[in-house]
Amino acid sequence: MVTLADAGEHRRDAAHRAWRTACEIPDPELPMLTLADLGVLRGVEVEQDGTVVVRLTPTYSGCPAVAEMRAEAATRLQADGFPAVRVVTVLDPPWTTDWITSQGRLKLAEHGIAPPGPRRLSESGPVWLSLGPAPSDVPCPRCASVDTEEISRFAATACLALRRCGTCLEPFEHLKDL
Amino acid sequence: MSHEDLYVDHDNAQWAFGTGFTDPLHGVDQRVPDGIDAGDLAACCLALGDDALVSAQRLAEWCTRAPELEEELALANIGLDLLGQARLLYARTGRADGTGRGEDAYAYFRDPDGFRNLRLAELPGGDFAFTITRLLVLSVWRLAVFEELTSAPDPVLAAIAAKSVKELSYHCHYAAVWTVRLGDGTPESRDRLRTALSDVAPWLGEPLTDQTAAGLGAESAVVADRTLRHLADVVVRAGFDPSEVLPLGPASAPAIPGSGRDGDRTEHLAPLLTELQSIARAHPQAQW
Numbered sequence: 001m002v003t004l005a006d007a008g009e010h011r012r013d014a015a016h017r018a019w020r021t022a023c024e025i026p027d028p029e030l031p032m033l034t035l036a037d038l039g040v041l042r043g044v045e046v047e048q049d050g051t052v053v054v055r056l057t058p059t060y061s062g063c064p065a066v067a068e069m070r071a072e073a074a075t076r077l078q079a080d081g082f083p084a085v086r087v088v089t090v091l092d093p094p095w096t097t098d099w100i101t102s103q104g105r106l107k108l109a110e111h112g113i114a115p116p117g118p119r120r121l122s123e124s125g126p127v128w129l130s131l132g133p134a135p136s137d138v139p140c141p142r143c144a145s146v147d148t149e150e151i152s153r154f155a156a157t158a159c160l161a162l163r164r165c166g167t168c169l170e171p172f173e174h175l176k177d178l
Numbered sequence: 179m180s181h182e183d184l185y186v187d188h189d190n191a192q193w194a195f196g197t198g199f200t201d202p203l204h205g206v207d208q209r210v211p212d213g214i215d216a217g218d219l220a221a222c223c224l225a226l227g228d229d230a231l232v233s234a235q236r237l238a239e240w241c242t243r244a245p246e247l248e249e250e251l252a253l254a255n256i257g258l259d260l261l262g263q264a265r266l267l268y269a270r271t272g273r274a275d276g277t278g279r280g281e282d283a284y285a286y287f288r289d290p291d292g293f294r295n296l297r298l299a300e301l302p303g304g305d306f307a308f309t310i311t312r313l314l315v316l317s318v319w320r321l322a323v324f325e326e327l328t329s330a331p332d333p334v335l336a337a338i339a340a341k342s343v344k345e346l347s348y349h350c351h352y353a354a355v356w357t358v359r360l361g362d363g364t365p366e367s368r369d370r371l372r373t374a375l376s377d378v379a380p381w382l383g384e385p386l387t388d389q390t391a392a393g394l395g396a397e398s399a400v401v402a403d404r405t406l407r408h409l410a411d412v413v414v415r416a417g418f419d420p421s422e423v424l425p426l427g428p429a430s431a432p433a434i435p436g437s438g439r440d441g442d443r444t445e446h447l448a449p450l451l452t453e454l455q456s457i458a459r460a461h462p463q464a465q466w
Contacts, residue, residue: 055205061341062262066202088205091266091337094344153352154252158259162248178344 039099140165220275227267228295286458298381307370314353326396361416383433
């Protein structure tokens, strides 16, 4: 006979396994990062009946990668022996680049993308419309020079800006502070 | 590989939209809290969703036509942010108005007279200066509205607002930098900006007196005041006298009779929607 305690223990193990699997899901647009690195994975739980609930938060409202993240989470967890998977959206608190882990920042830099700095937008209250220059202290991910300039605030995806290094002259992408 | 293999969706995971659109609020507690007028909430979400959808469509029209690749990407990305906001707001509308309709019902299966967007959003794109000027006005105004709505009594709308504020800050910055650049650029760019400012002016009354979000915490006077202050700041840096190109306050804003919020439309919305809705209406059972 399975006691409640046994069932509880079993569920904790299952939750750990589900968490580890979910942690390995790569981001569709920045595949060097996992959803955990990106801070998009907010939680994984296993319910009484074995259903895995995965909580994801979108980076940008219109991020087209969300549908793919959901599909990937379901596919991987099902392959890992969890037939029932529910992926739910979490909107609050909203995602910011501060949710990116230090490991995630390291991986970005290793792949030539300058990681975001601390957020310059105010945490709460009215956002002052700043006309100041773009952040100038973003170091080049290739040569670490701080002599870099912004070419375009919007690049290949909504989350990236395009910059150029004045020392090694290479262009590079910067994950914008949000 | 046969022709069909090229587009038949064999592996859903490969396609961002291969599995069909899902409810963007899936899993969020969507009950409307007690004490909130669900009709007001639905009207507010619908109007702000329509502003975003129509603006996104106008911005998307710049694809392949913008002066530089970087600007094309920027305008398309701003449009994508707004499209995302529209999806969330439509999902909230369907819950608040009690119909349970999904986002597609609002975007694809309403006629022009059912839309409640500001008429400024639906005007044709014009030249780059007009697009930038309109983007500046609408983003600065929308940012002010959403800043106030972050403390809306409806937690879902408040969360959508908090998310949108971060995106809109970038939109405002982009439009402001370009406005300044056009203003202190060449005589031609300055003339174009001056023309754009005077073309936009008659439509300012509508956002500046808009009451749509007033019942949910975005008081019209607060929003109008902050909008005008920010706009004046940018216009000064672009080298114009604000008193010549902007109204002093909502009361002095020139207004074209009627209101987009009451369903009054210009002749420009119908062709925009015809293009936006054509595929969905031709294939109403289609899976995206």
